[in-house]
Amino acid sequence: MKRGAGQLMACLAGVLAAALVLAGCAGGPVGGDGEDRPVVLTTFTVLQDIGQNVAGDHLAVESITKTGAEIHGYEPTPKDIAKASDADLILDNGLNLELWFEQFVESVDVPHVVVSEGVEVLDITGDAYAGKPNPHAWMSPVNVQIYVDNMVDAFSDLDPEHAADFEANGEAYKEELQGIQDDLVTELQTLPENQRALVTCEGAFSYLARDAGLSEHYIWPVNAEQQATPQQIAGVIETVETQDVPAVFCESTVSDKPMQQVVDATDARFGGTLYVDSLSEADGPVPTYLDLVRYDADTIVAGLTGDGS
Template identity: 55%
Template sequence: MTTFTVLADMVENVAGDRVEVSSITRAGAEIHTYEPAPEDLVRGEGADLIMANGLGLEAWFTQFTDNIDAPTATLSDGVETIPISSGGYRGEPNPHAWMSPDNAQVYVDNIAEELGELDPANTEYYAAEAQQYKQRIARIGADLEAELSGLPDSRRALVTCEGAFSYLARDAGLTERYLWAVNAETQATPKQIASVVEFVRANDVPTVFCETTVNDGSQRQVAAESGAELGRSLYVDSLSKAGGPVPTYLDLLRYDTEAISEGLTREEDA
């Protein structure tokens, strides 16, 4: 089992048909504040291994595993983290490390190692599948960076609801600004909104964004007060269902980059 759908898809690409993989949270769930249901615990009792992101992403994870007799693994181990720069989580590592294709290479290596320990008879199979998957991630990572690298300096600012894009922004050379560092159940404070509005105006940011798993009301207010547009909702903590726009991790990276590039070049194309 994995804690959320993005990790489940990554594990499935390495495990192939040798391991049954499922996600604790469903598509569209907000991962930070998730509360495991009794049926989640029932499913977890049959797990041979539970894989989590770590870095404080799953605040509920210990609560879940305390009731389950299964080993756990942290897939972000070995990633070079970026500290959160503001708010109550200031100084703590940003947990959204999978949003960088470079970091994803570390995730995949960890997945292959954990699966090999779980199922030694198929260690070579997992290593080979992991290598192929890493190559696909590397190719899309190069494509994404090339697309975003074409943005002019005046459009190299990414404004989102949650500070979930620090790693992608670093890879693409974008300045990141957000309403809150980690998703919360409430809307942004007036002070947070005013600060982001000031940043958007000062930098002539054409488009601001919000994630699919949170209410975009605060970002709509930012757009209205600053004159920016609200772009397409971005995917971070969850894949879509099979028929949706981002049924896989690689689709998520493609979709977000296209949405960001489209939004940040909007006025140029007008």
């Protein structure tokens, strides 16, 4: 986080006070399209899209953060908290991703579900993060099938009349997720074992790498203000050279300059930009979660196999 804990708590307290005023002036919950449907509020756009696929037309699923937002260090506004107060259900990822969200979730009388519940959690590697969970569980299509099950249960509790529809939507969506997972694993099996390595700027792909049979390597473990020390870059250069890694990648919400240094110092090529924390606008490359995970899978395969060169 960009601020100290004391500053953040004081800031959120002020935000909450202002939000209560806004919430008192607001009407009842309505979807963003003006229809009177139960409102499900998510913390970021990836969860919103997954949730809307499960909900179909029965619920309005909205996101606090906008497309392109950096989720880790987001700072909530009074309008965000007022929106949370008016929701019928709140979904968040958990695993310490939305620490900025925890205080005001506890301050509103709205049912709350953590969609990563039941995922086999991986810890962030590195002494500074010992014992802390890697929050990017949604980057694995296998894990997102668990997210979907949790959403089906939560939506069915919220709107029992449409529980069968939520179940059917969830099953269809999980089939698409499994298809992407199967294609990724099959295509990566053509690589020599030492080259089955995913090298990125942030360590956001631990779950995807585990489930796709890749080793994971990165410059920094978690996005922060101070990134890419010379020692971190040197470590990645050594890994790329030792394992003869054919391509390296970086994420859309950070600068790829540190990774370009790795490219300049090795025989690896820059394999492309990967998407993690946010969807793109409707006319962008990843307007939905399925687009995101399919795009990342295709980019990784093309980079590592050389099909994209």
